[in-house]
Amino acid sequence: MNLERVPNEEKLGLCRKYYLAGFAFLPFLWLVNVVWFFKEAFLKPVYTEQLQIQTYVKRSGLGLLFWVTVLTTWITIFQHYRAEWGEVGDYLSFTIPLGIP
Amino acid sequence: MDLLSNKWIVNLLVSWFFIGVGCNSVEKKIYVHLNYTVPCVRLLNATHQIGCQSSLSGNVGVLHVLESEENVDWVLGTGANPPYLVILESALFTRSIMMKLKNGSGRVAGVAVIMPNTNPLEGFSPHTSCPNENTGVYSETYDPSLAHCNVTVWNPFGNGLSYEEFDFPIFSMKDDDDTRVIRQCYMDHNRGVNGSVPQYPLCAMQLYSHMSAVTDTATCMRRNDLNLSLSPEMICDPLGDYNVWASTKPLNTTAKGHKTGESVVVAAARLDSRSFFFDVAPGAESGVSGFISLLAAASALKTVIQEAPPSRTIFYTFFQGETFDYIGSSRMVYDMENKQFAVDLDNVHSVLEIGQVGLRADSKLWLHSDPVSRKNDSVNDQVKTLITNLRSAAVNLSVSVDEPNVSQPLPPSSFQRFLRARPIPGLVLEDHESSFTNRFYESMYDTADHLNMSYPANLTQEEQLEFVTEIAKALTEVATLVARALYIQAGGAEAQLRNINADP
Numbered sequence: 001m002n003l004e005r006v007p008n009e010e011k012l013g014l015c016r017k018y019y020l021a022g023f024a025f026l027p028f029l030w031l032v033n034v035v036w037f038f039k040e041a042f043l044k045p046v047y048t049e050q051l052q053i054q055t056y057v058k059r060s061g062l063g064l065l066f067w068v069t070v071l072t073t074w075i076t077i078f079q080h081y082r083a084e085w086g087e088v089g090d091y092l093s094f095t096i097p098l099g100i101p
Numbered sequence: 102m103d104l105l106s107n108k109w110i111v112n113l114l115v116s117w118f119f120i121g122v123g124c125n126s127v128e129k130k131i132y133v134h135l136n137y138t139v140p141c142v143r144l145l146n147a148t149h150q151i152g153c154q155s156s157l158s159g160n161v162g163v164l165h166v167l168e169s170e171e172n173v174d175w176v177l178g179t180g181a182n183p184p185y186l187v188i189l190e191s192a193l194f195t196r197s198i199m200m201k202l203k204n205g206s207g208r209v210a211g212v213a214v215i216m217p218n219t220n221p222l223e224g225f226s227p228h229t230s231c232p233n234e235n236t237g238v239y240s241e242t243y244d245p246s247l248a249h250c251n252v253t254v255w256n257p258f259g260n261g262l263s264y265e266e267f268d269f270p271i272f273s274m275k276d277d278d279d280t281r282v283i284r285q286c287y288m289d290h291n292r293g294v295n296g297s298v299p300q301y302p303l304c305a306m307q308l309y310s311h312m313s314a315v316t317d318t319a320t321c322m323r324r325n326d327l328n329l330s331l332s333p334e335m336i337c338d339p340l341g342d343y344n345v346w347a348s349t350k351p352l353n354t355t356a357k358g359h360k361t362g363e364s365v366v367v368a369a370a371r372l373d374s375r376s377f378f379f380d381v382a383p384g385a386e387s388g389v390s391g392f393i394s395l396l397a398a399a400s401a402l403k404t405v406i407q408e409a410p411p412s413r414t415i416f417y418t419f420f421q422g423e424t425f426d427y428i429g430s431s432r433m434v435y436d437m438e439n440k441q442f443a444v445d446l447d448n449v450h451s452v453l454e455i456g457q458v459g460l461r462a463d464s465k466l467w468l469h470s471d472p473v474s475r476k477n478d479s480v481n482d483q484v485k486t487l488i489t490n491l492r493s494a495a496v497n498l499s500v501s502v503d504e505p506n507v508s509q510p511l512p513p514s515s516f517q518r519f520l521r522a523r524p525i526p527g528l529v530l531e532d533h534e535s536s537f538t539n540r541f542y543e544s545m546y547d548t549a550d551h552l553n554m555s556y557p558a559n560l561t562q563e564e565q566l567e568f569v570t571e572i573a574k575a576l577t578e579v580a581t582l583v584a585r586a587l588y589i590q591a592g593g594a595e596a597q598l599r600n601i602n603a604d605p
Contacts, residue, residue, distance in 0.1 A: 099314075
């Protein structure tokens, strides 16, 4: 969506909505927040709401980083150790590859 | 007008184009499909997996016909175009070569064995040298000196290949035209002449036998039940079938458990066999000789039992799955112990098992018994009675029976599972005194030819069914012996023996 013609209060409102919605285990919204509002927050000349937008973008960025690390760690551990976990691994899996442990 | 005729011309041309081109399958130009191939499959038990596995899209490798054992180095080290697919003549299908190829670490894509039309001269047995050593009666608790074939190695030719795990597919091919084409292709393209490295294009082969089962039985059965997702499919099948049993006296089979007053003589034989490859299980000497003799004996006893029934019932049991750690007999003993069977172990008076009886050297049959249970006097007396009965049954026949000279444990037999439950007197009838006379135990070579079953050249199928071969005559003798012995053991009168004769 093109933010050029959007008034500043609406921009702030959007950023805020995405930031708050991301707390519902939706890190992708934070990613969208960061990517979309990055230019607005850091690369545009200063305007009144920009400080607020900057905080929201920074916090979304932090949240995103947190999620990325958690998910990467879990996926690595699962892929590596699923075979060794036996029963637990099988109950946690959605599809199990055939023919290899 | 012009436009319309133009359109027509274009249409005509296009349709001629399609007709003229025809259908040429590129696949047919590249691949030659082989018929008559048998794969080796993956089998699981409670703790391990054995057998072969291929990748999901098949294993492709450059063809290499192995010329000798030293040639294996070409495959494993010096060859420039790994991975190789090794073609073995049956003489080279040995444990040492297969183990070297197993440790090939990615250079071996698969193995194809060419099955010969005649049996090899030396023995070959892919089973272990001590069959079913962990599931018989001889364990450390029963008698450590007899466990693990310490006294007699039953299967000396056994190289244990069936129980190894390979991570490449192994197929067997028939020795026919396709095999000739393969060898010719290798000679023309893949063979380095005078030490030169063969260049592309090279002949290659693709083997496909992807196995879904993995790890061990518990995991596999769990995954079978679990498969909750989009495509429920069977990952593995349990090894199972039915035992067949019959008794001479009608029994109430709905009433399970002990039957008071019933004394049963169990006559047992096994039905099954296996080989290294899937579904090839001729088992002529290891399985068929035994159960055919028992069937003939049952048929021989038919009239006499009706006219002069003996005091004890005879139970004819045919066990399935004995190759794989006594599936059938262990189930029957389990059912008997848990009162799920028509009789239980207290009803069993004695057991006579017919083992491998096809290859008799100088017409002798050997009676194997269990030395540990015979330490008990009452069991010993019963066994001695059984032996005497067998000897008296053999009196007028060309078969003679004898006990082995040395005190040795029982060969692998279903009777061992009965002994695990309780010391029952019993004998196992075999044609070997110590190790097997069967050089091809549980292998694809244990066929009718192995028993020298040959028909004269110009007989039709129906005539062949009526023709009595040498081996049929030999087995008839065995069957008569068994029938008479069972009759006496069941308490019949000696006088009736002359009337019991098996029909060749």
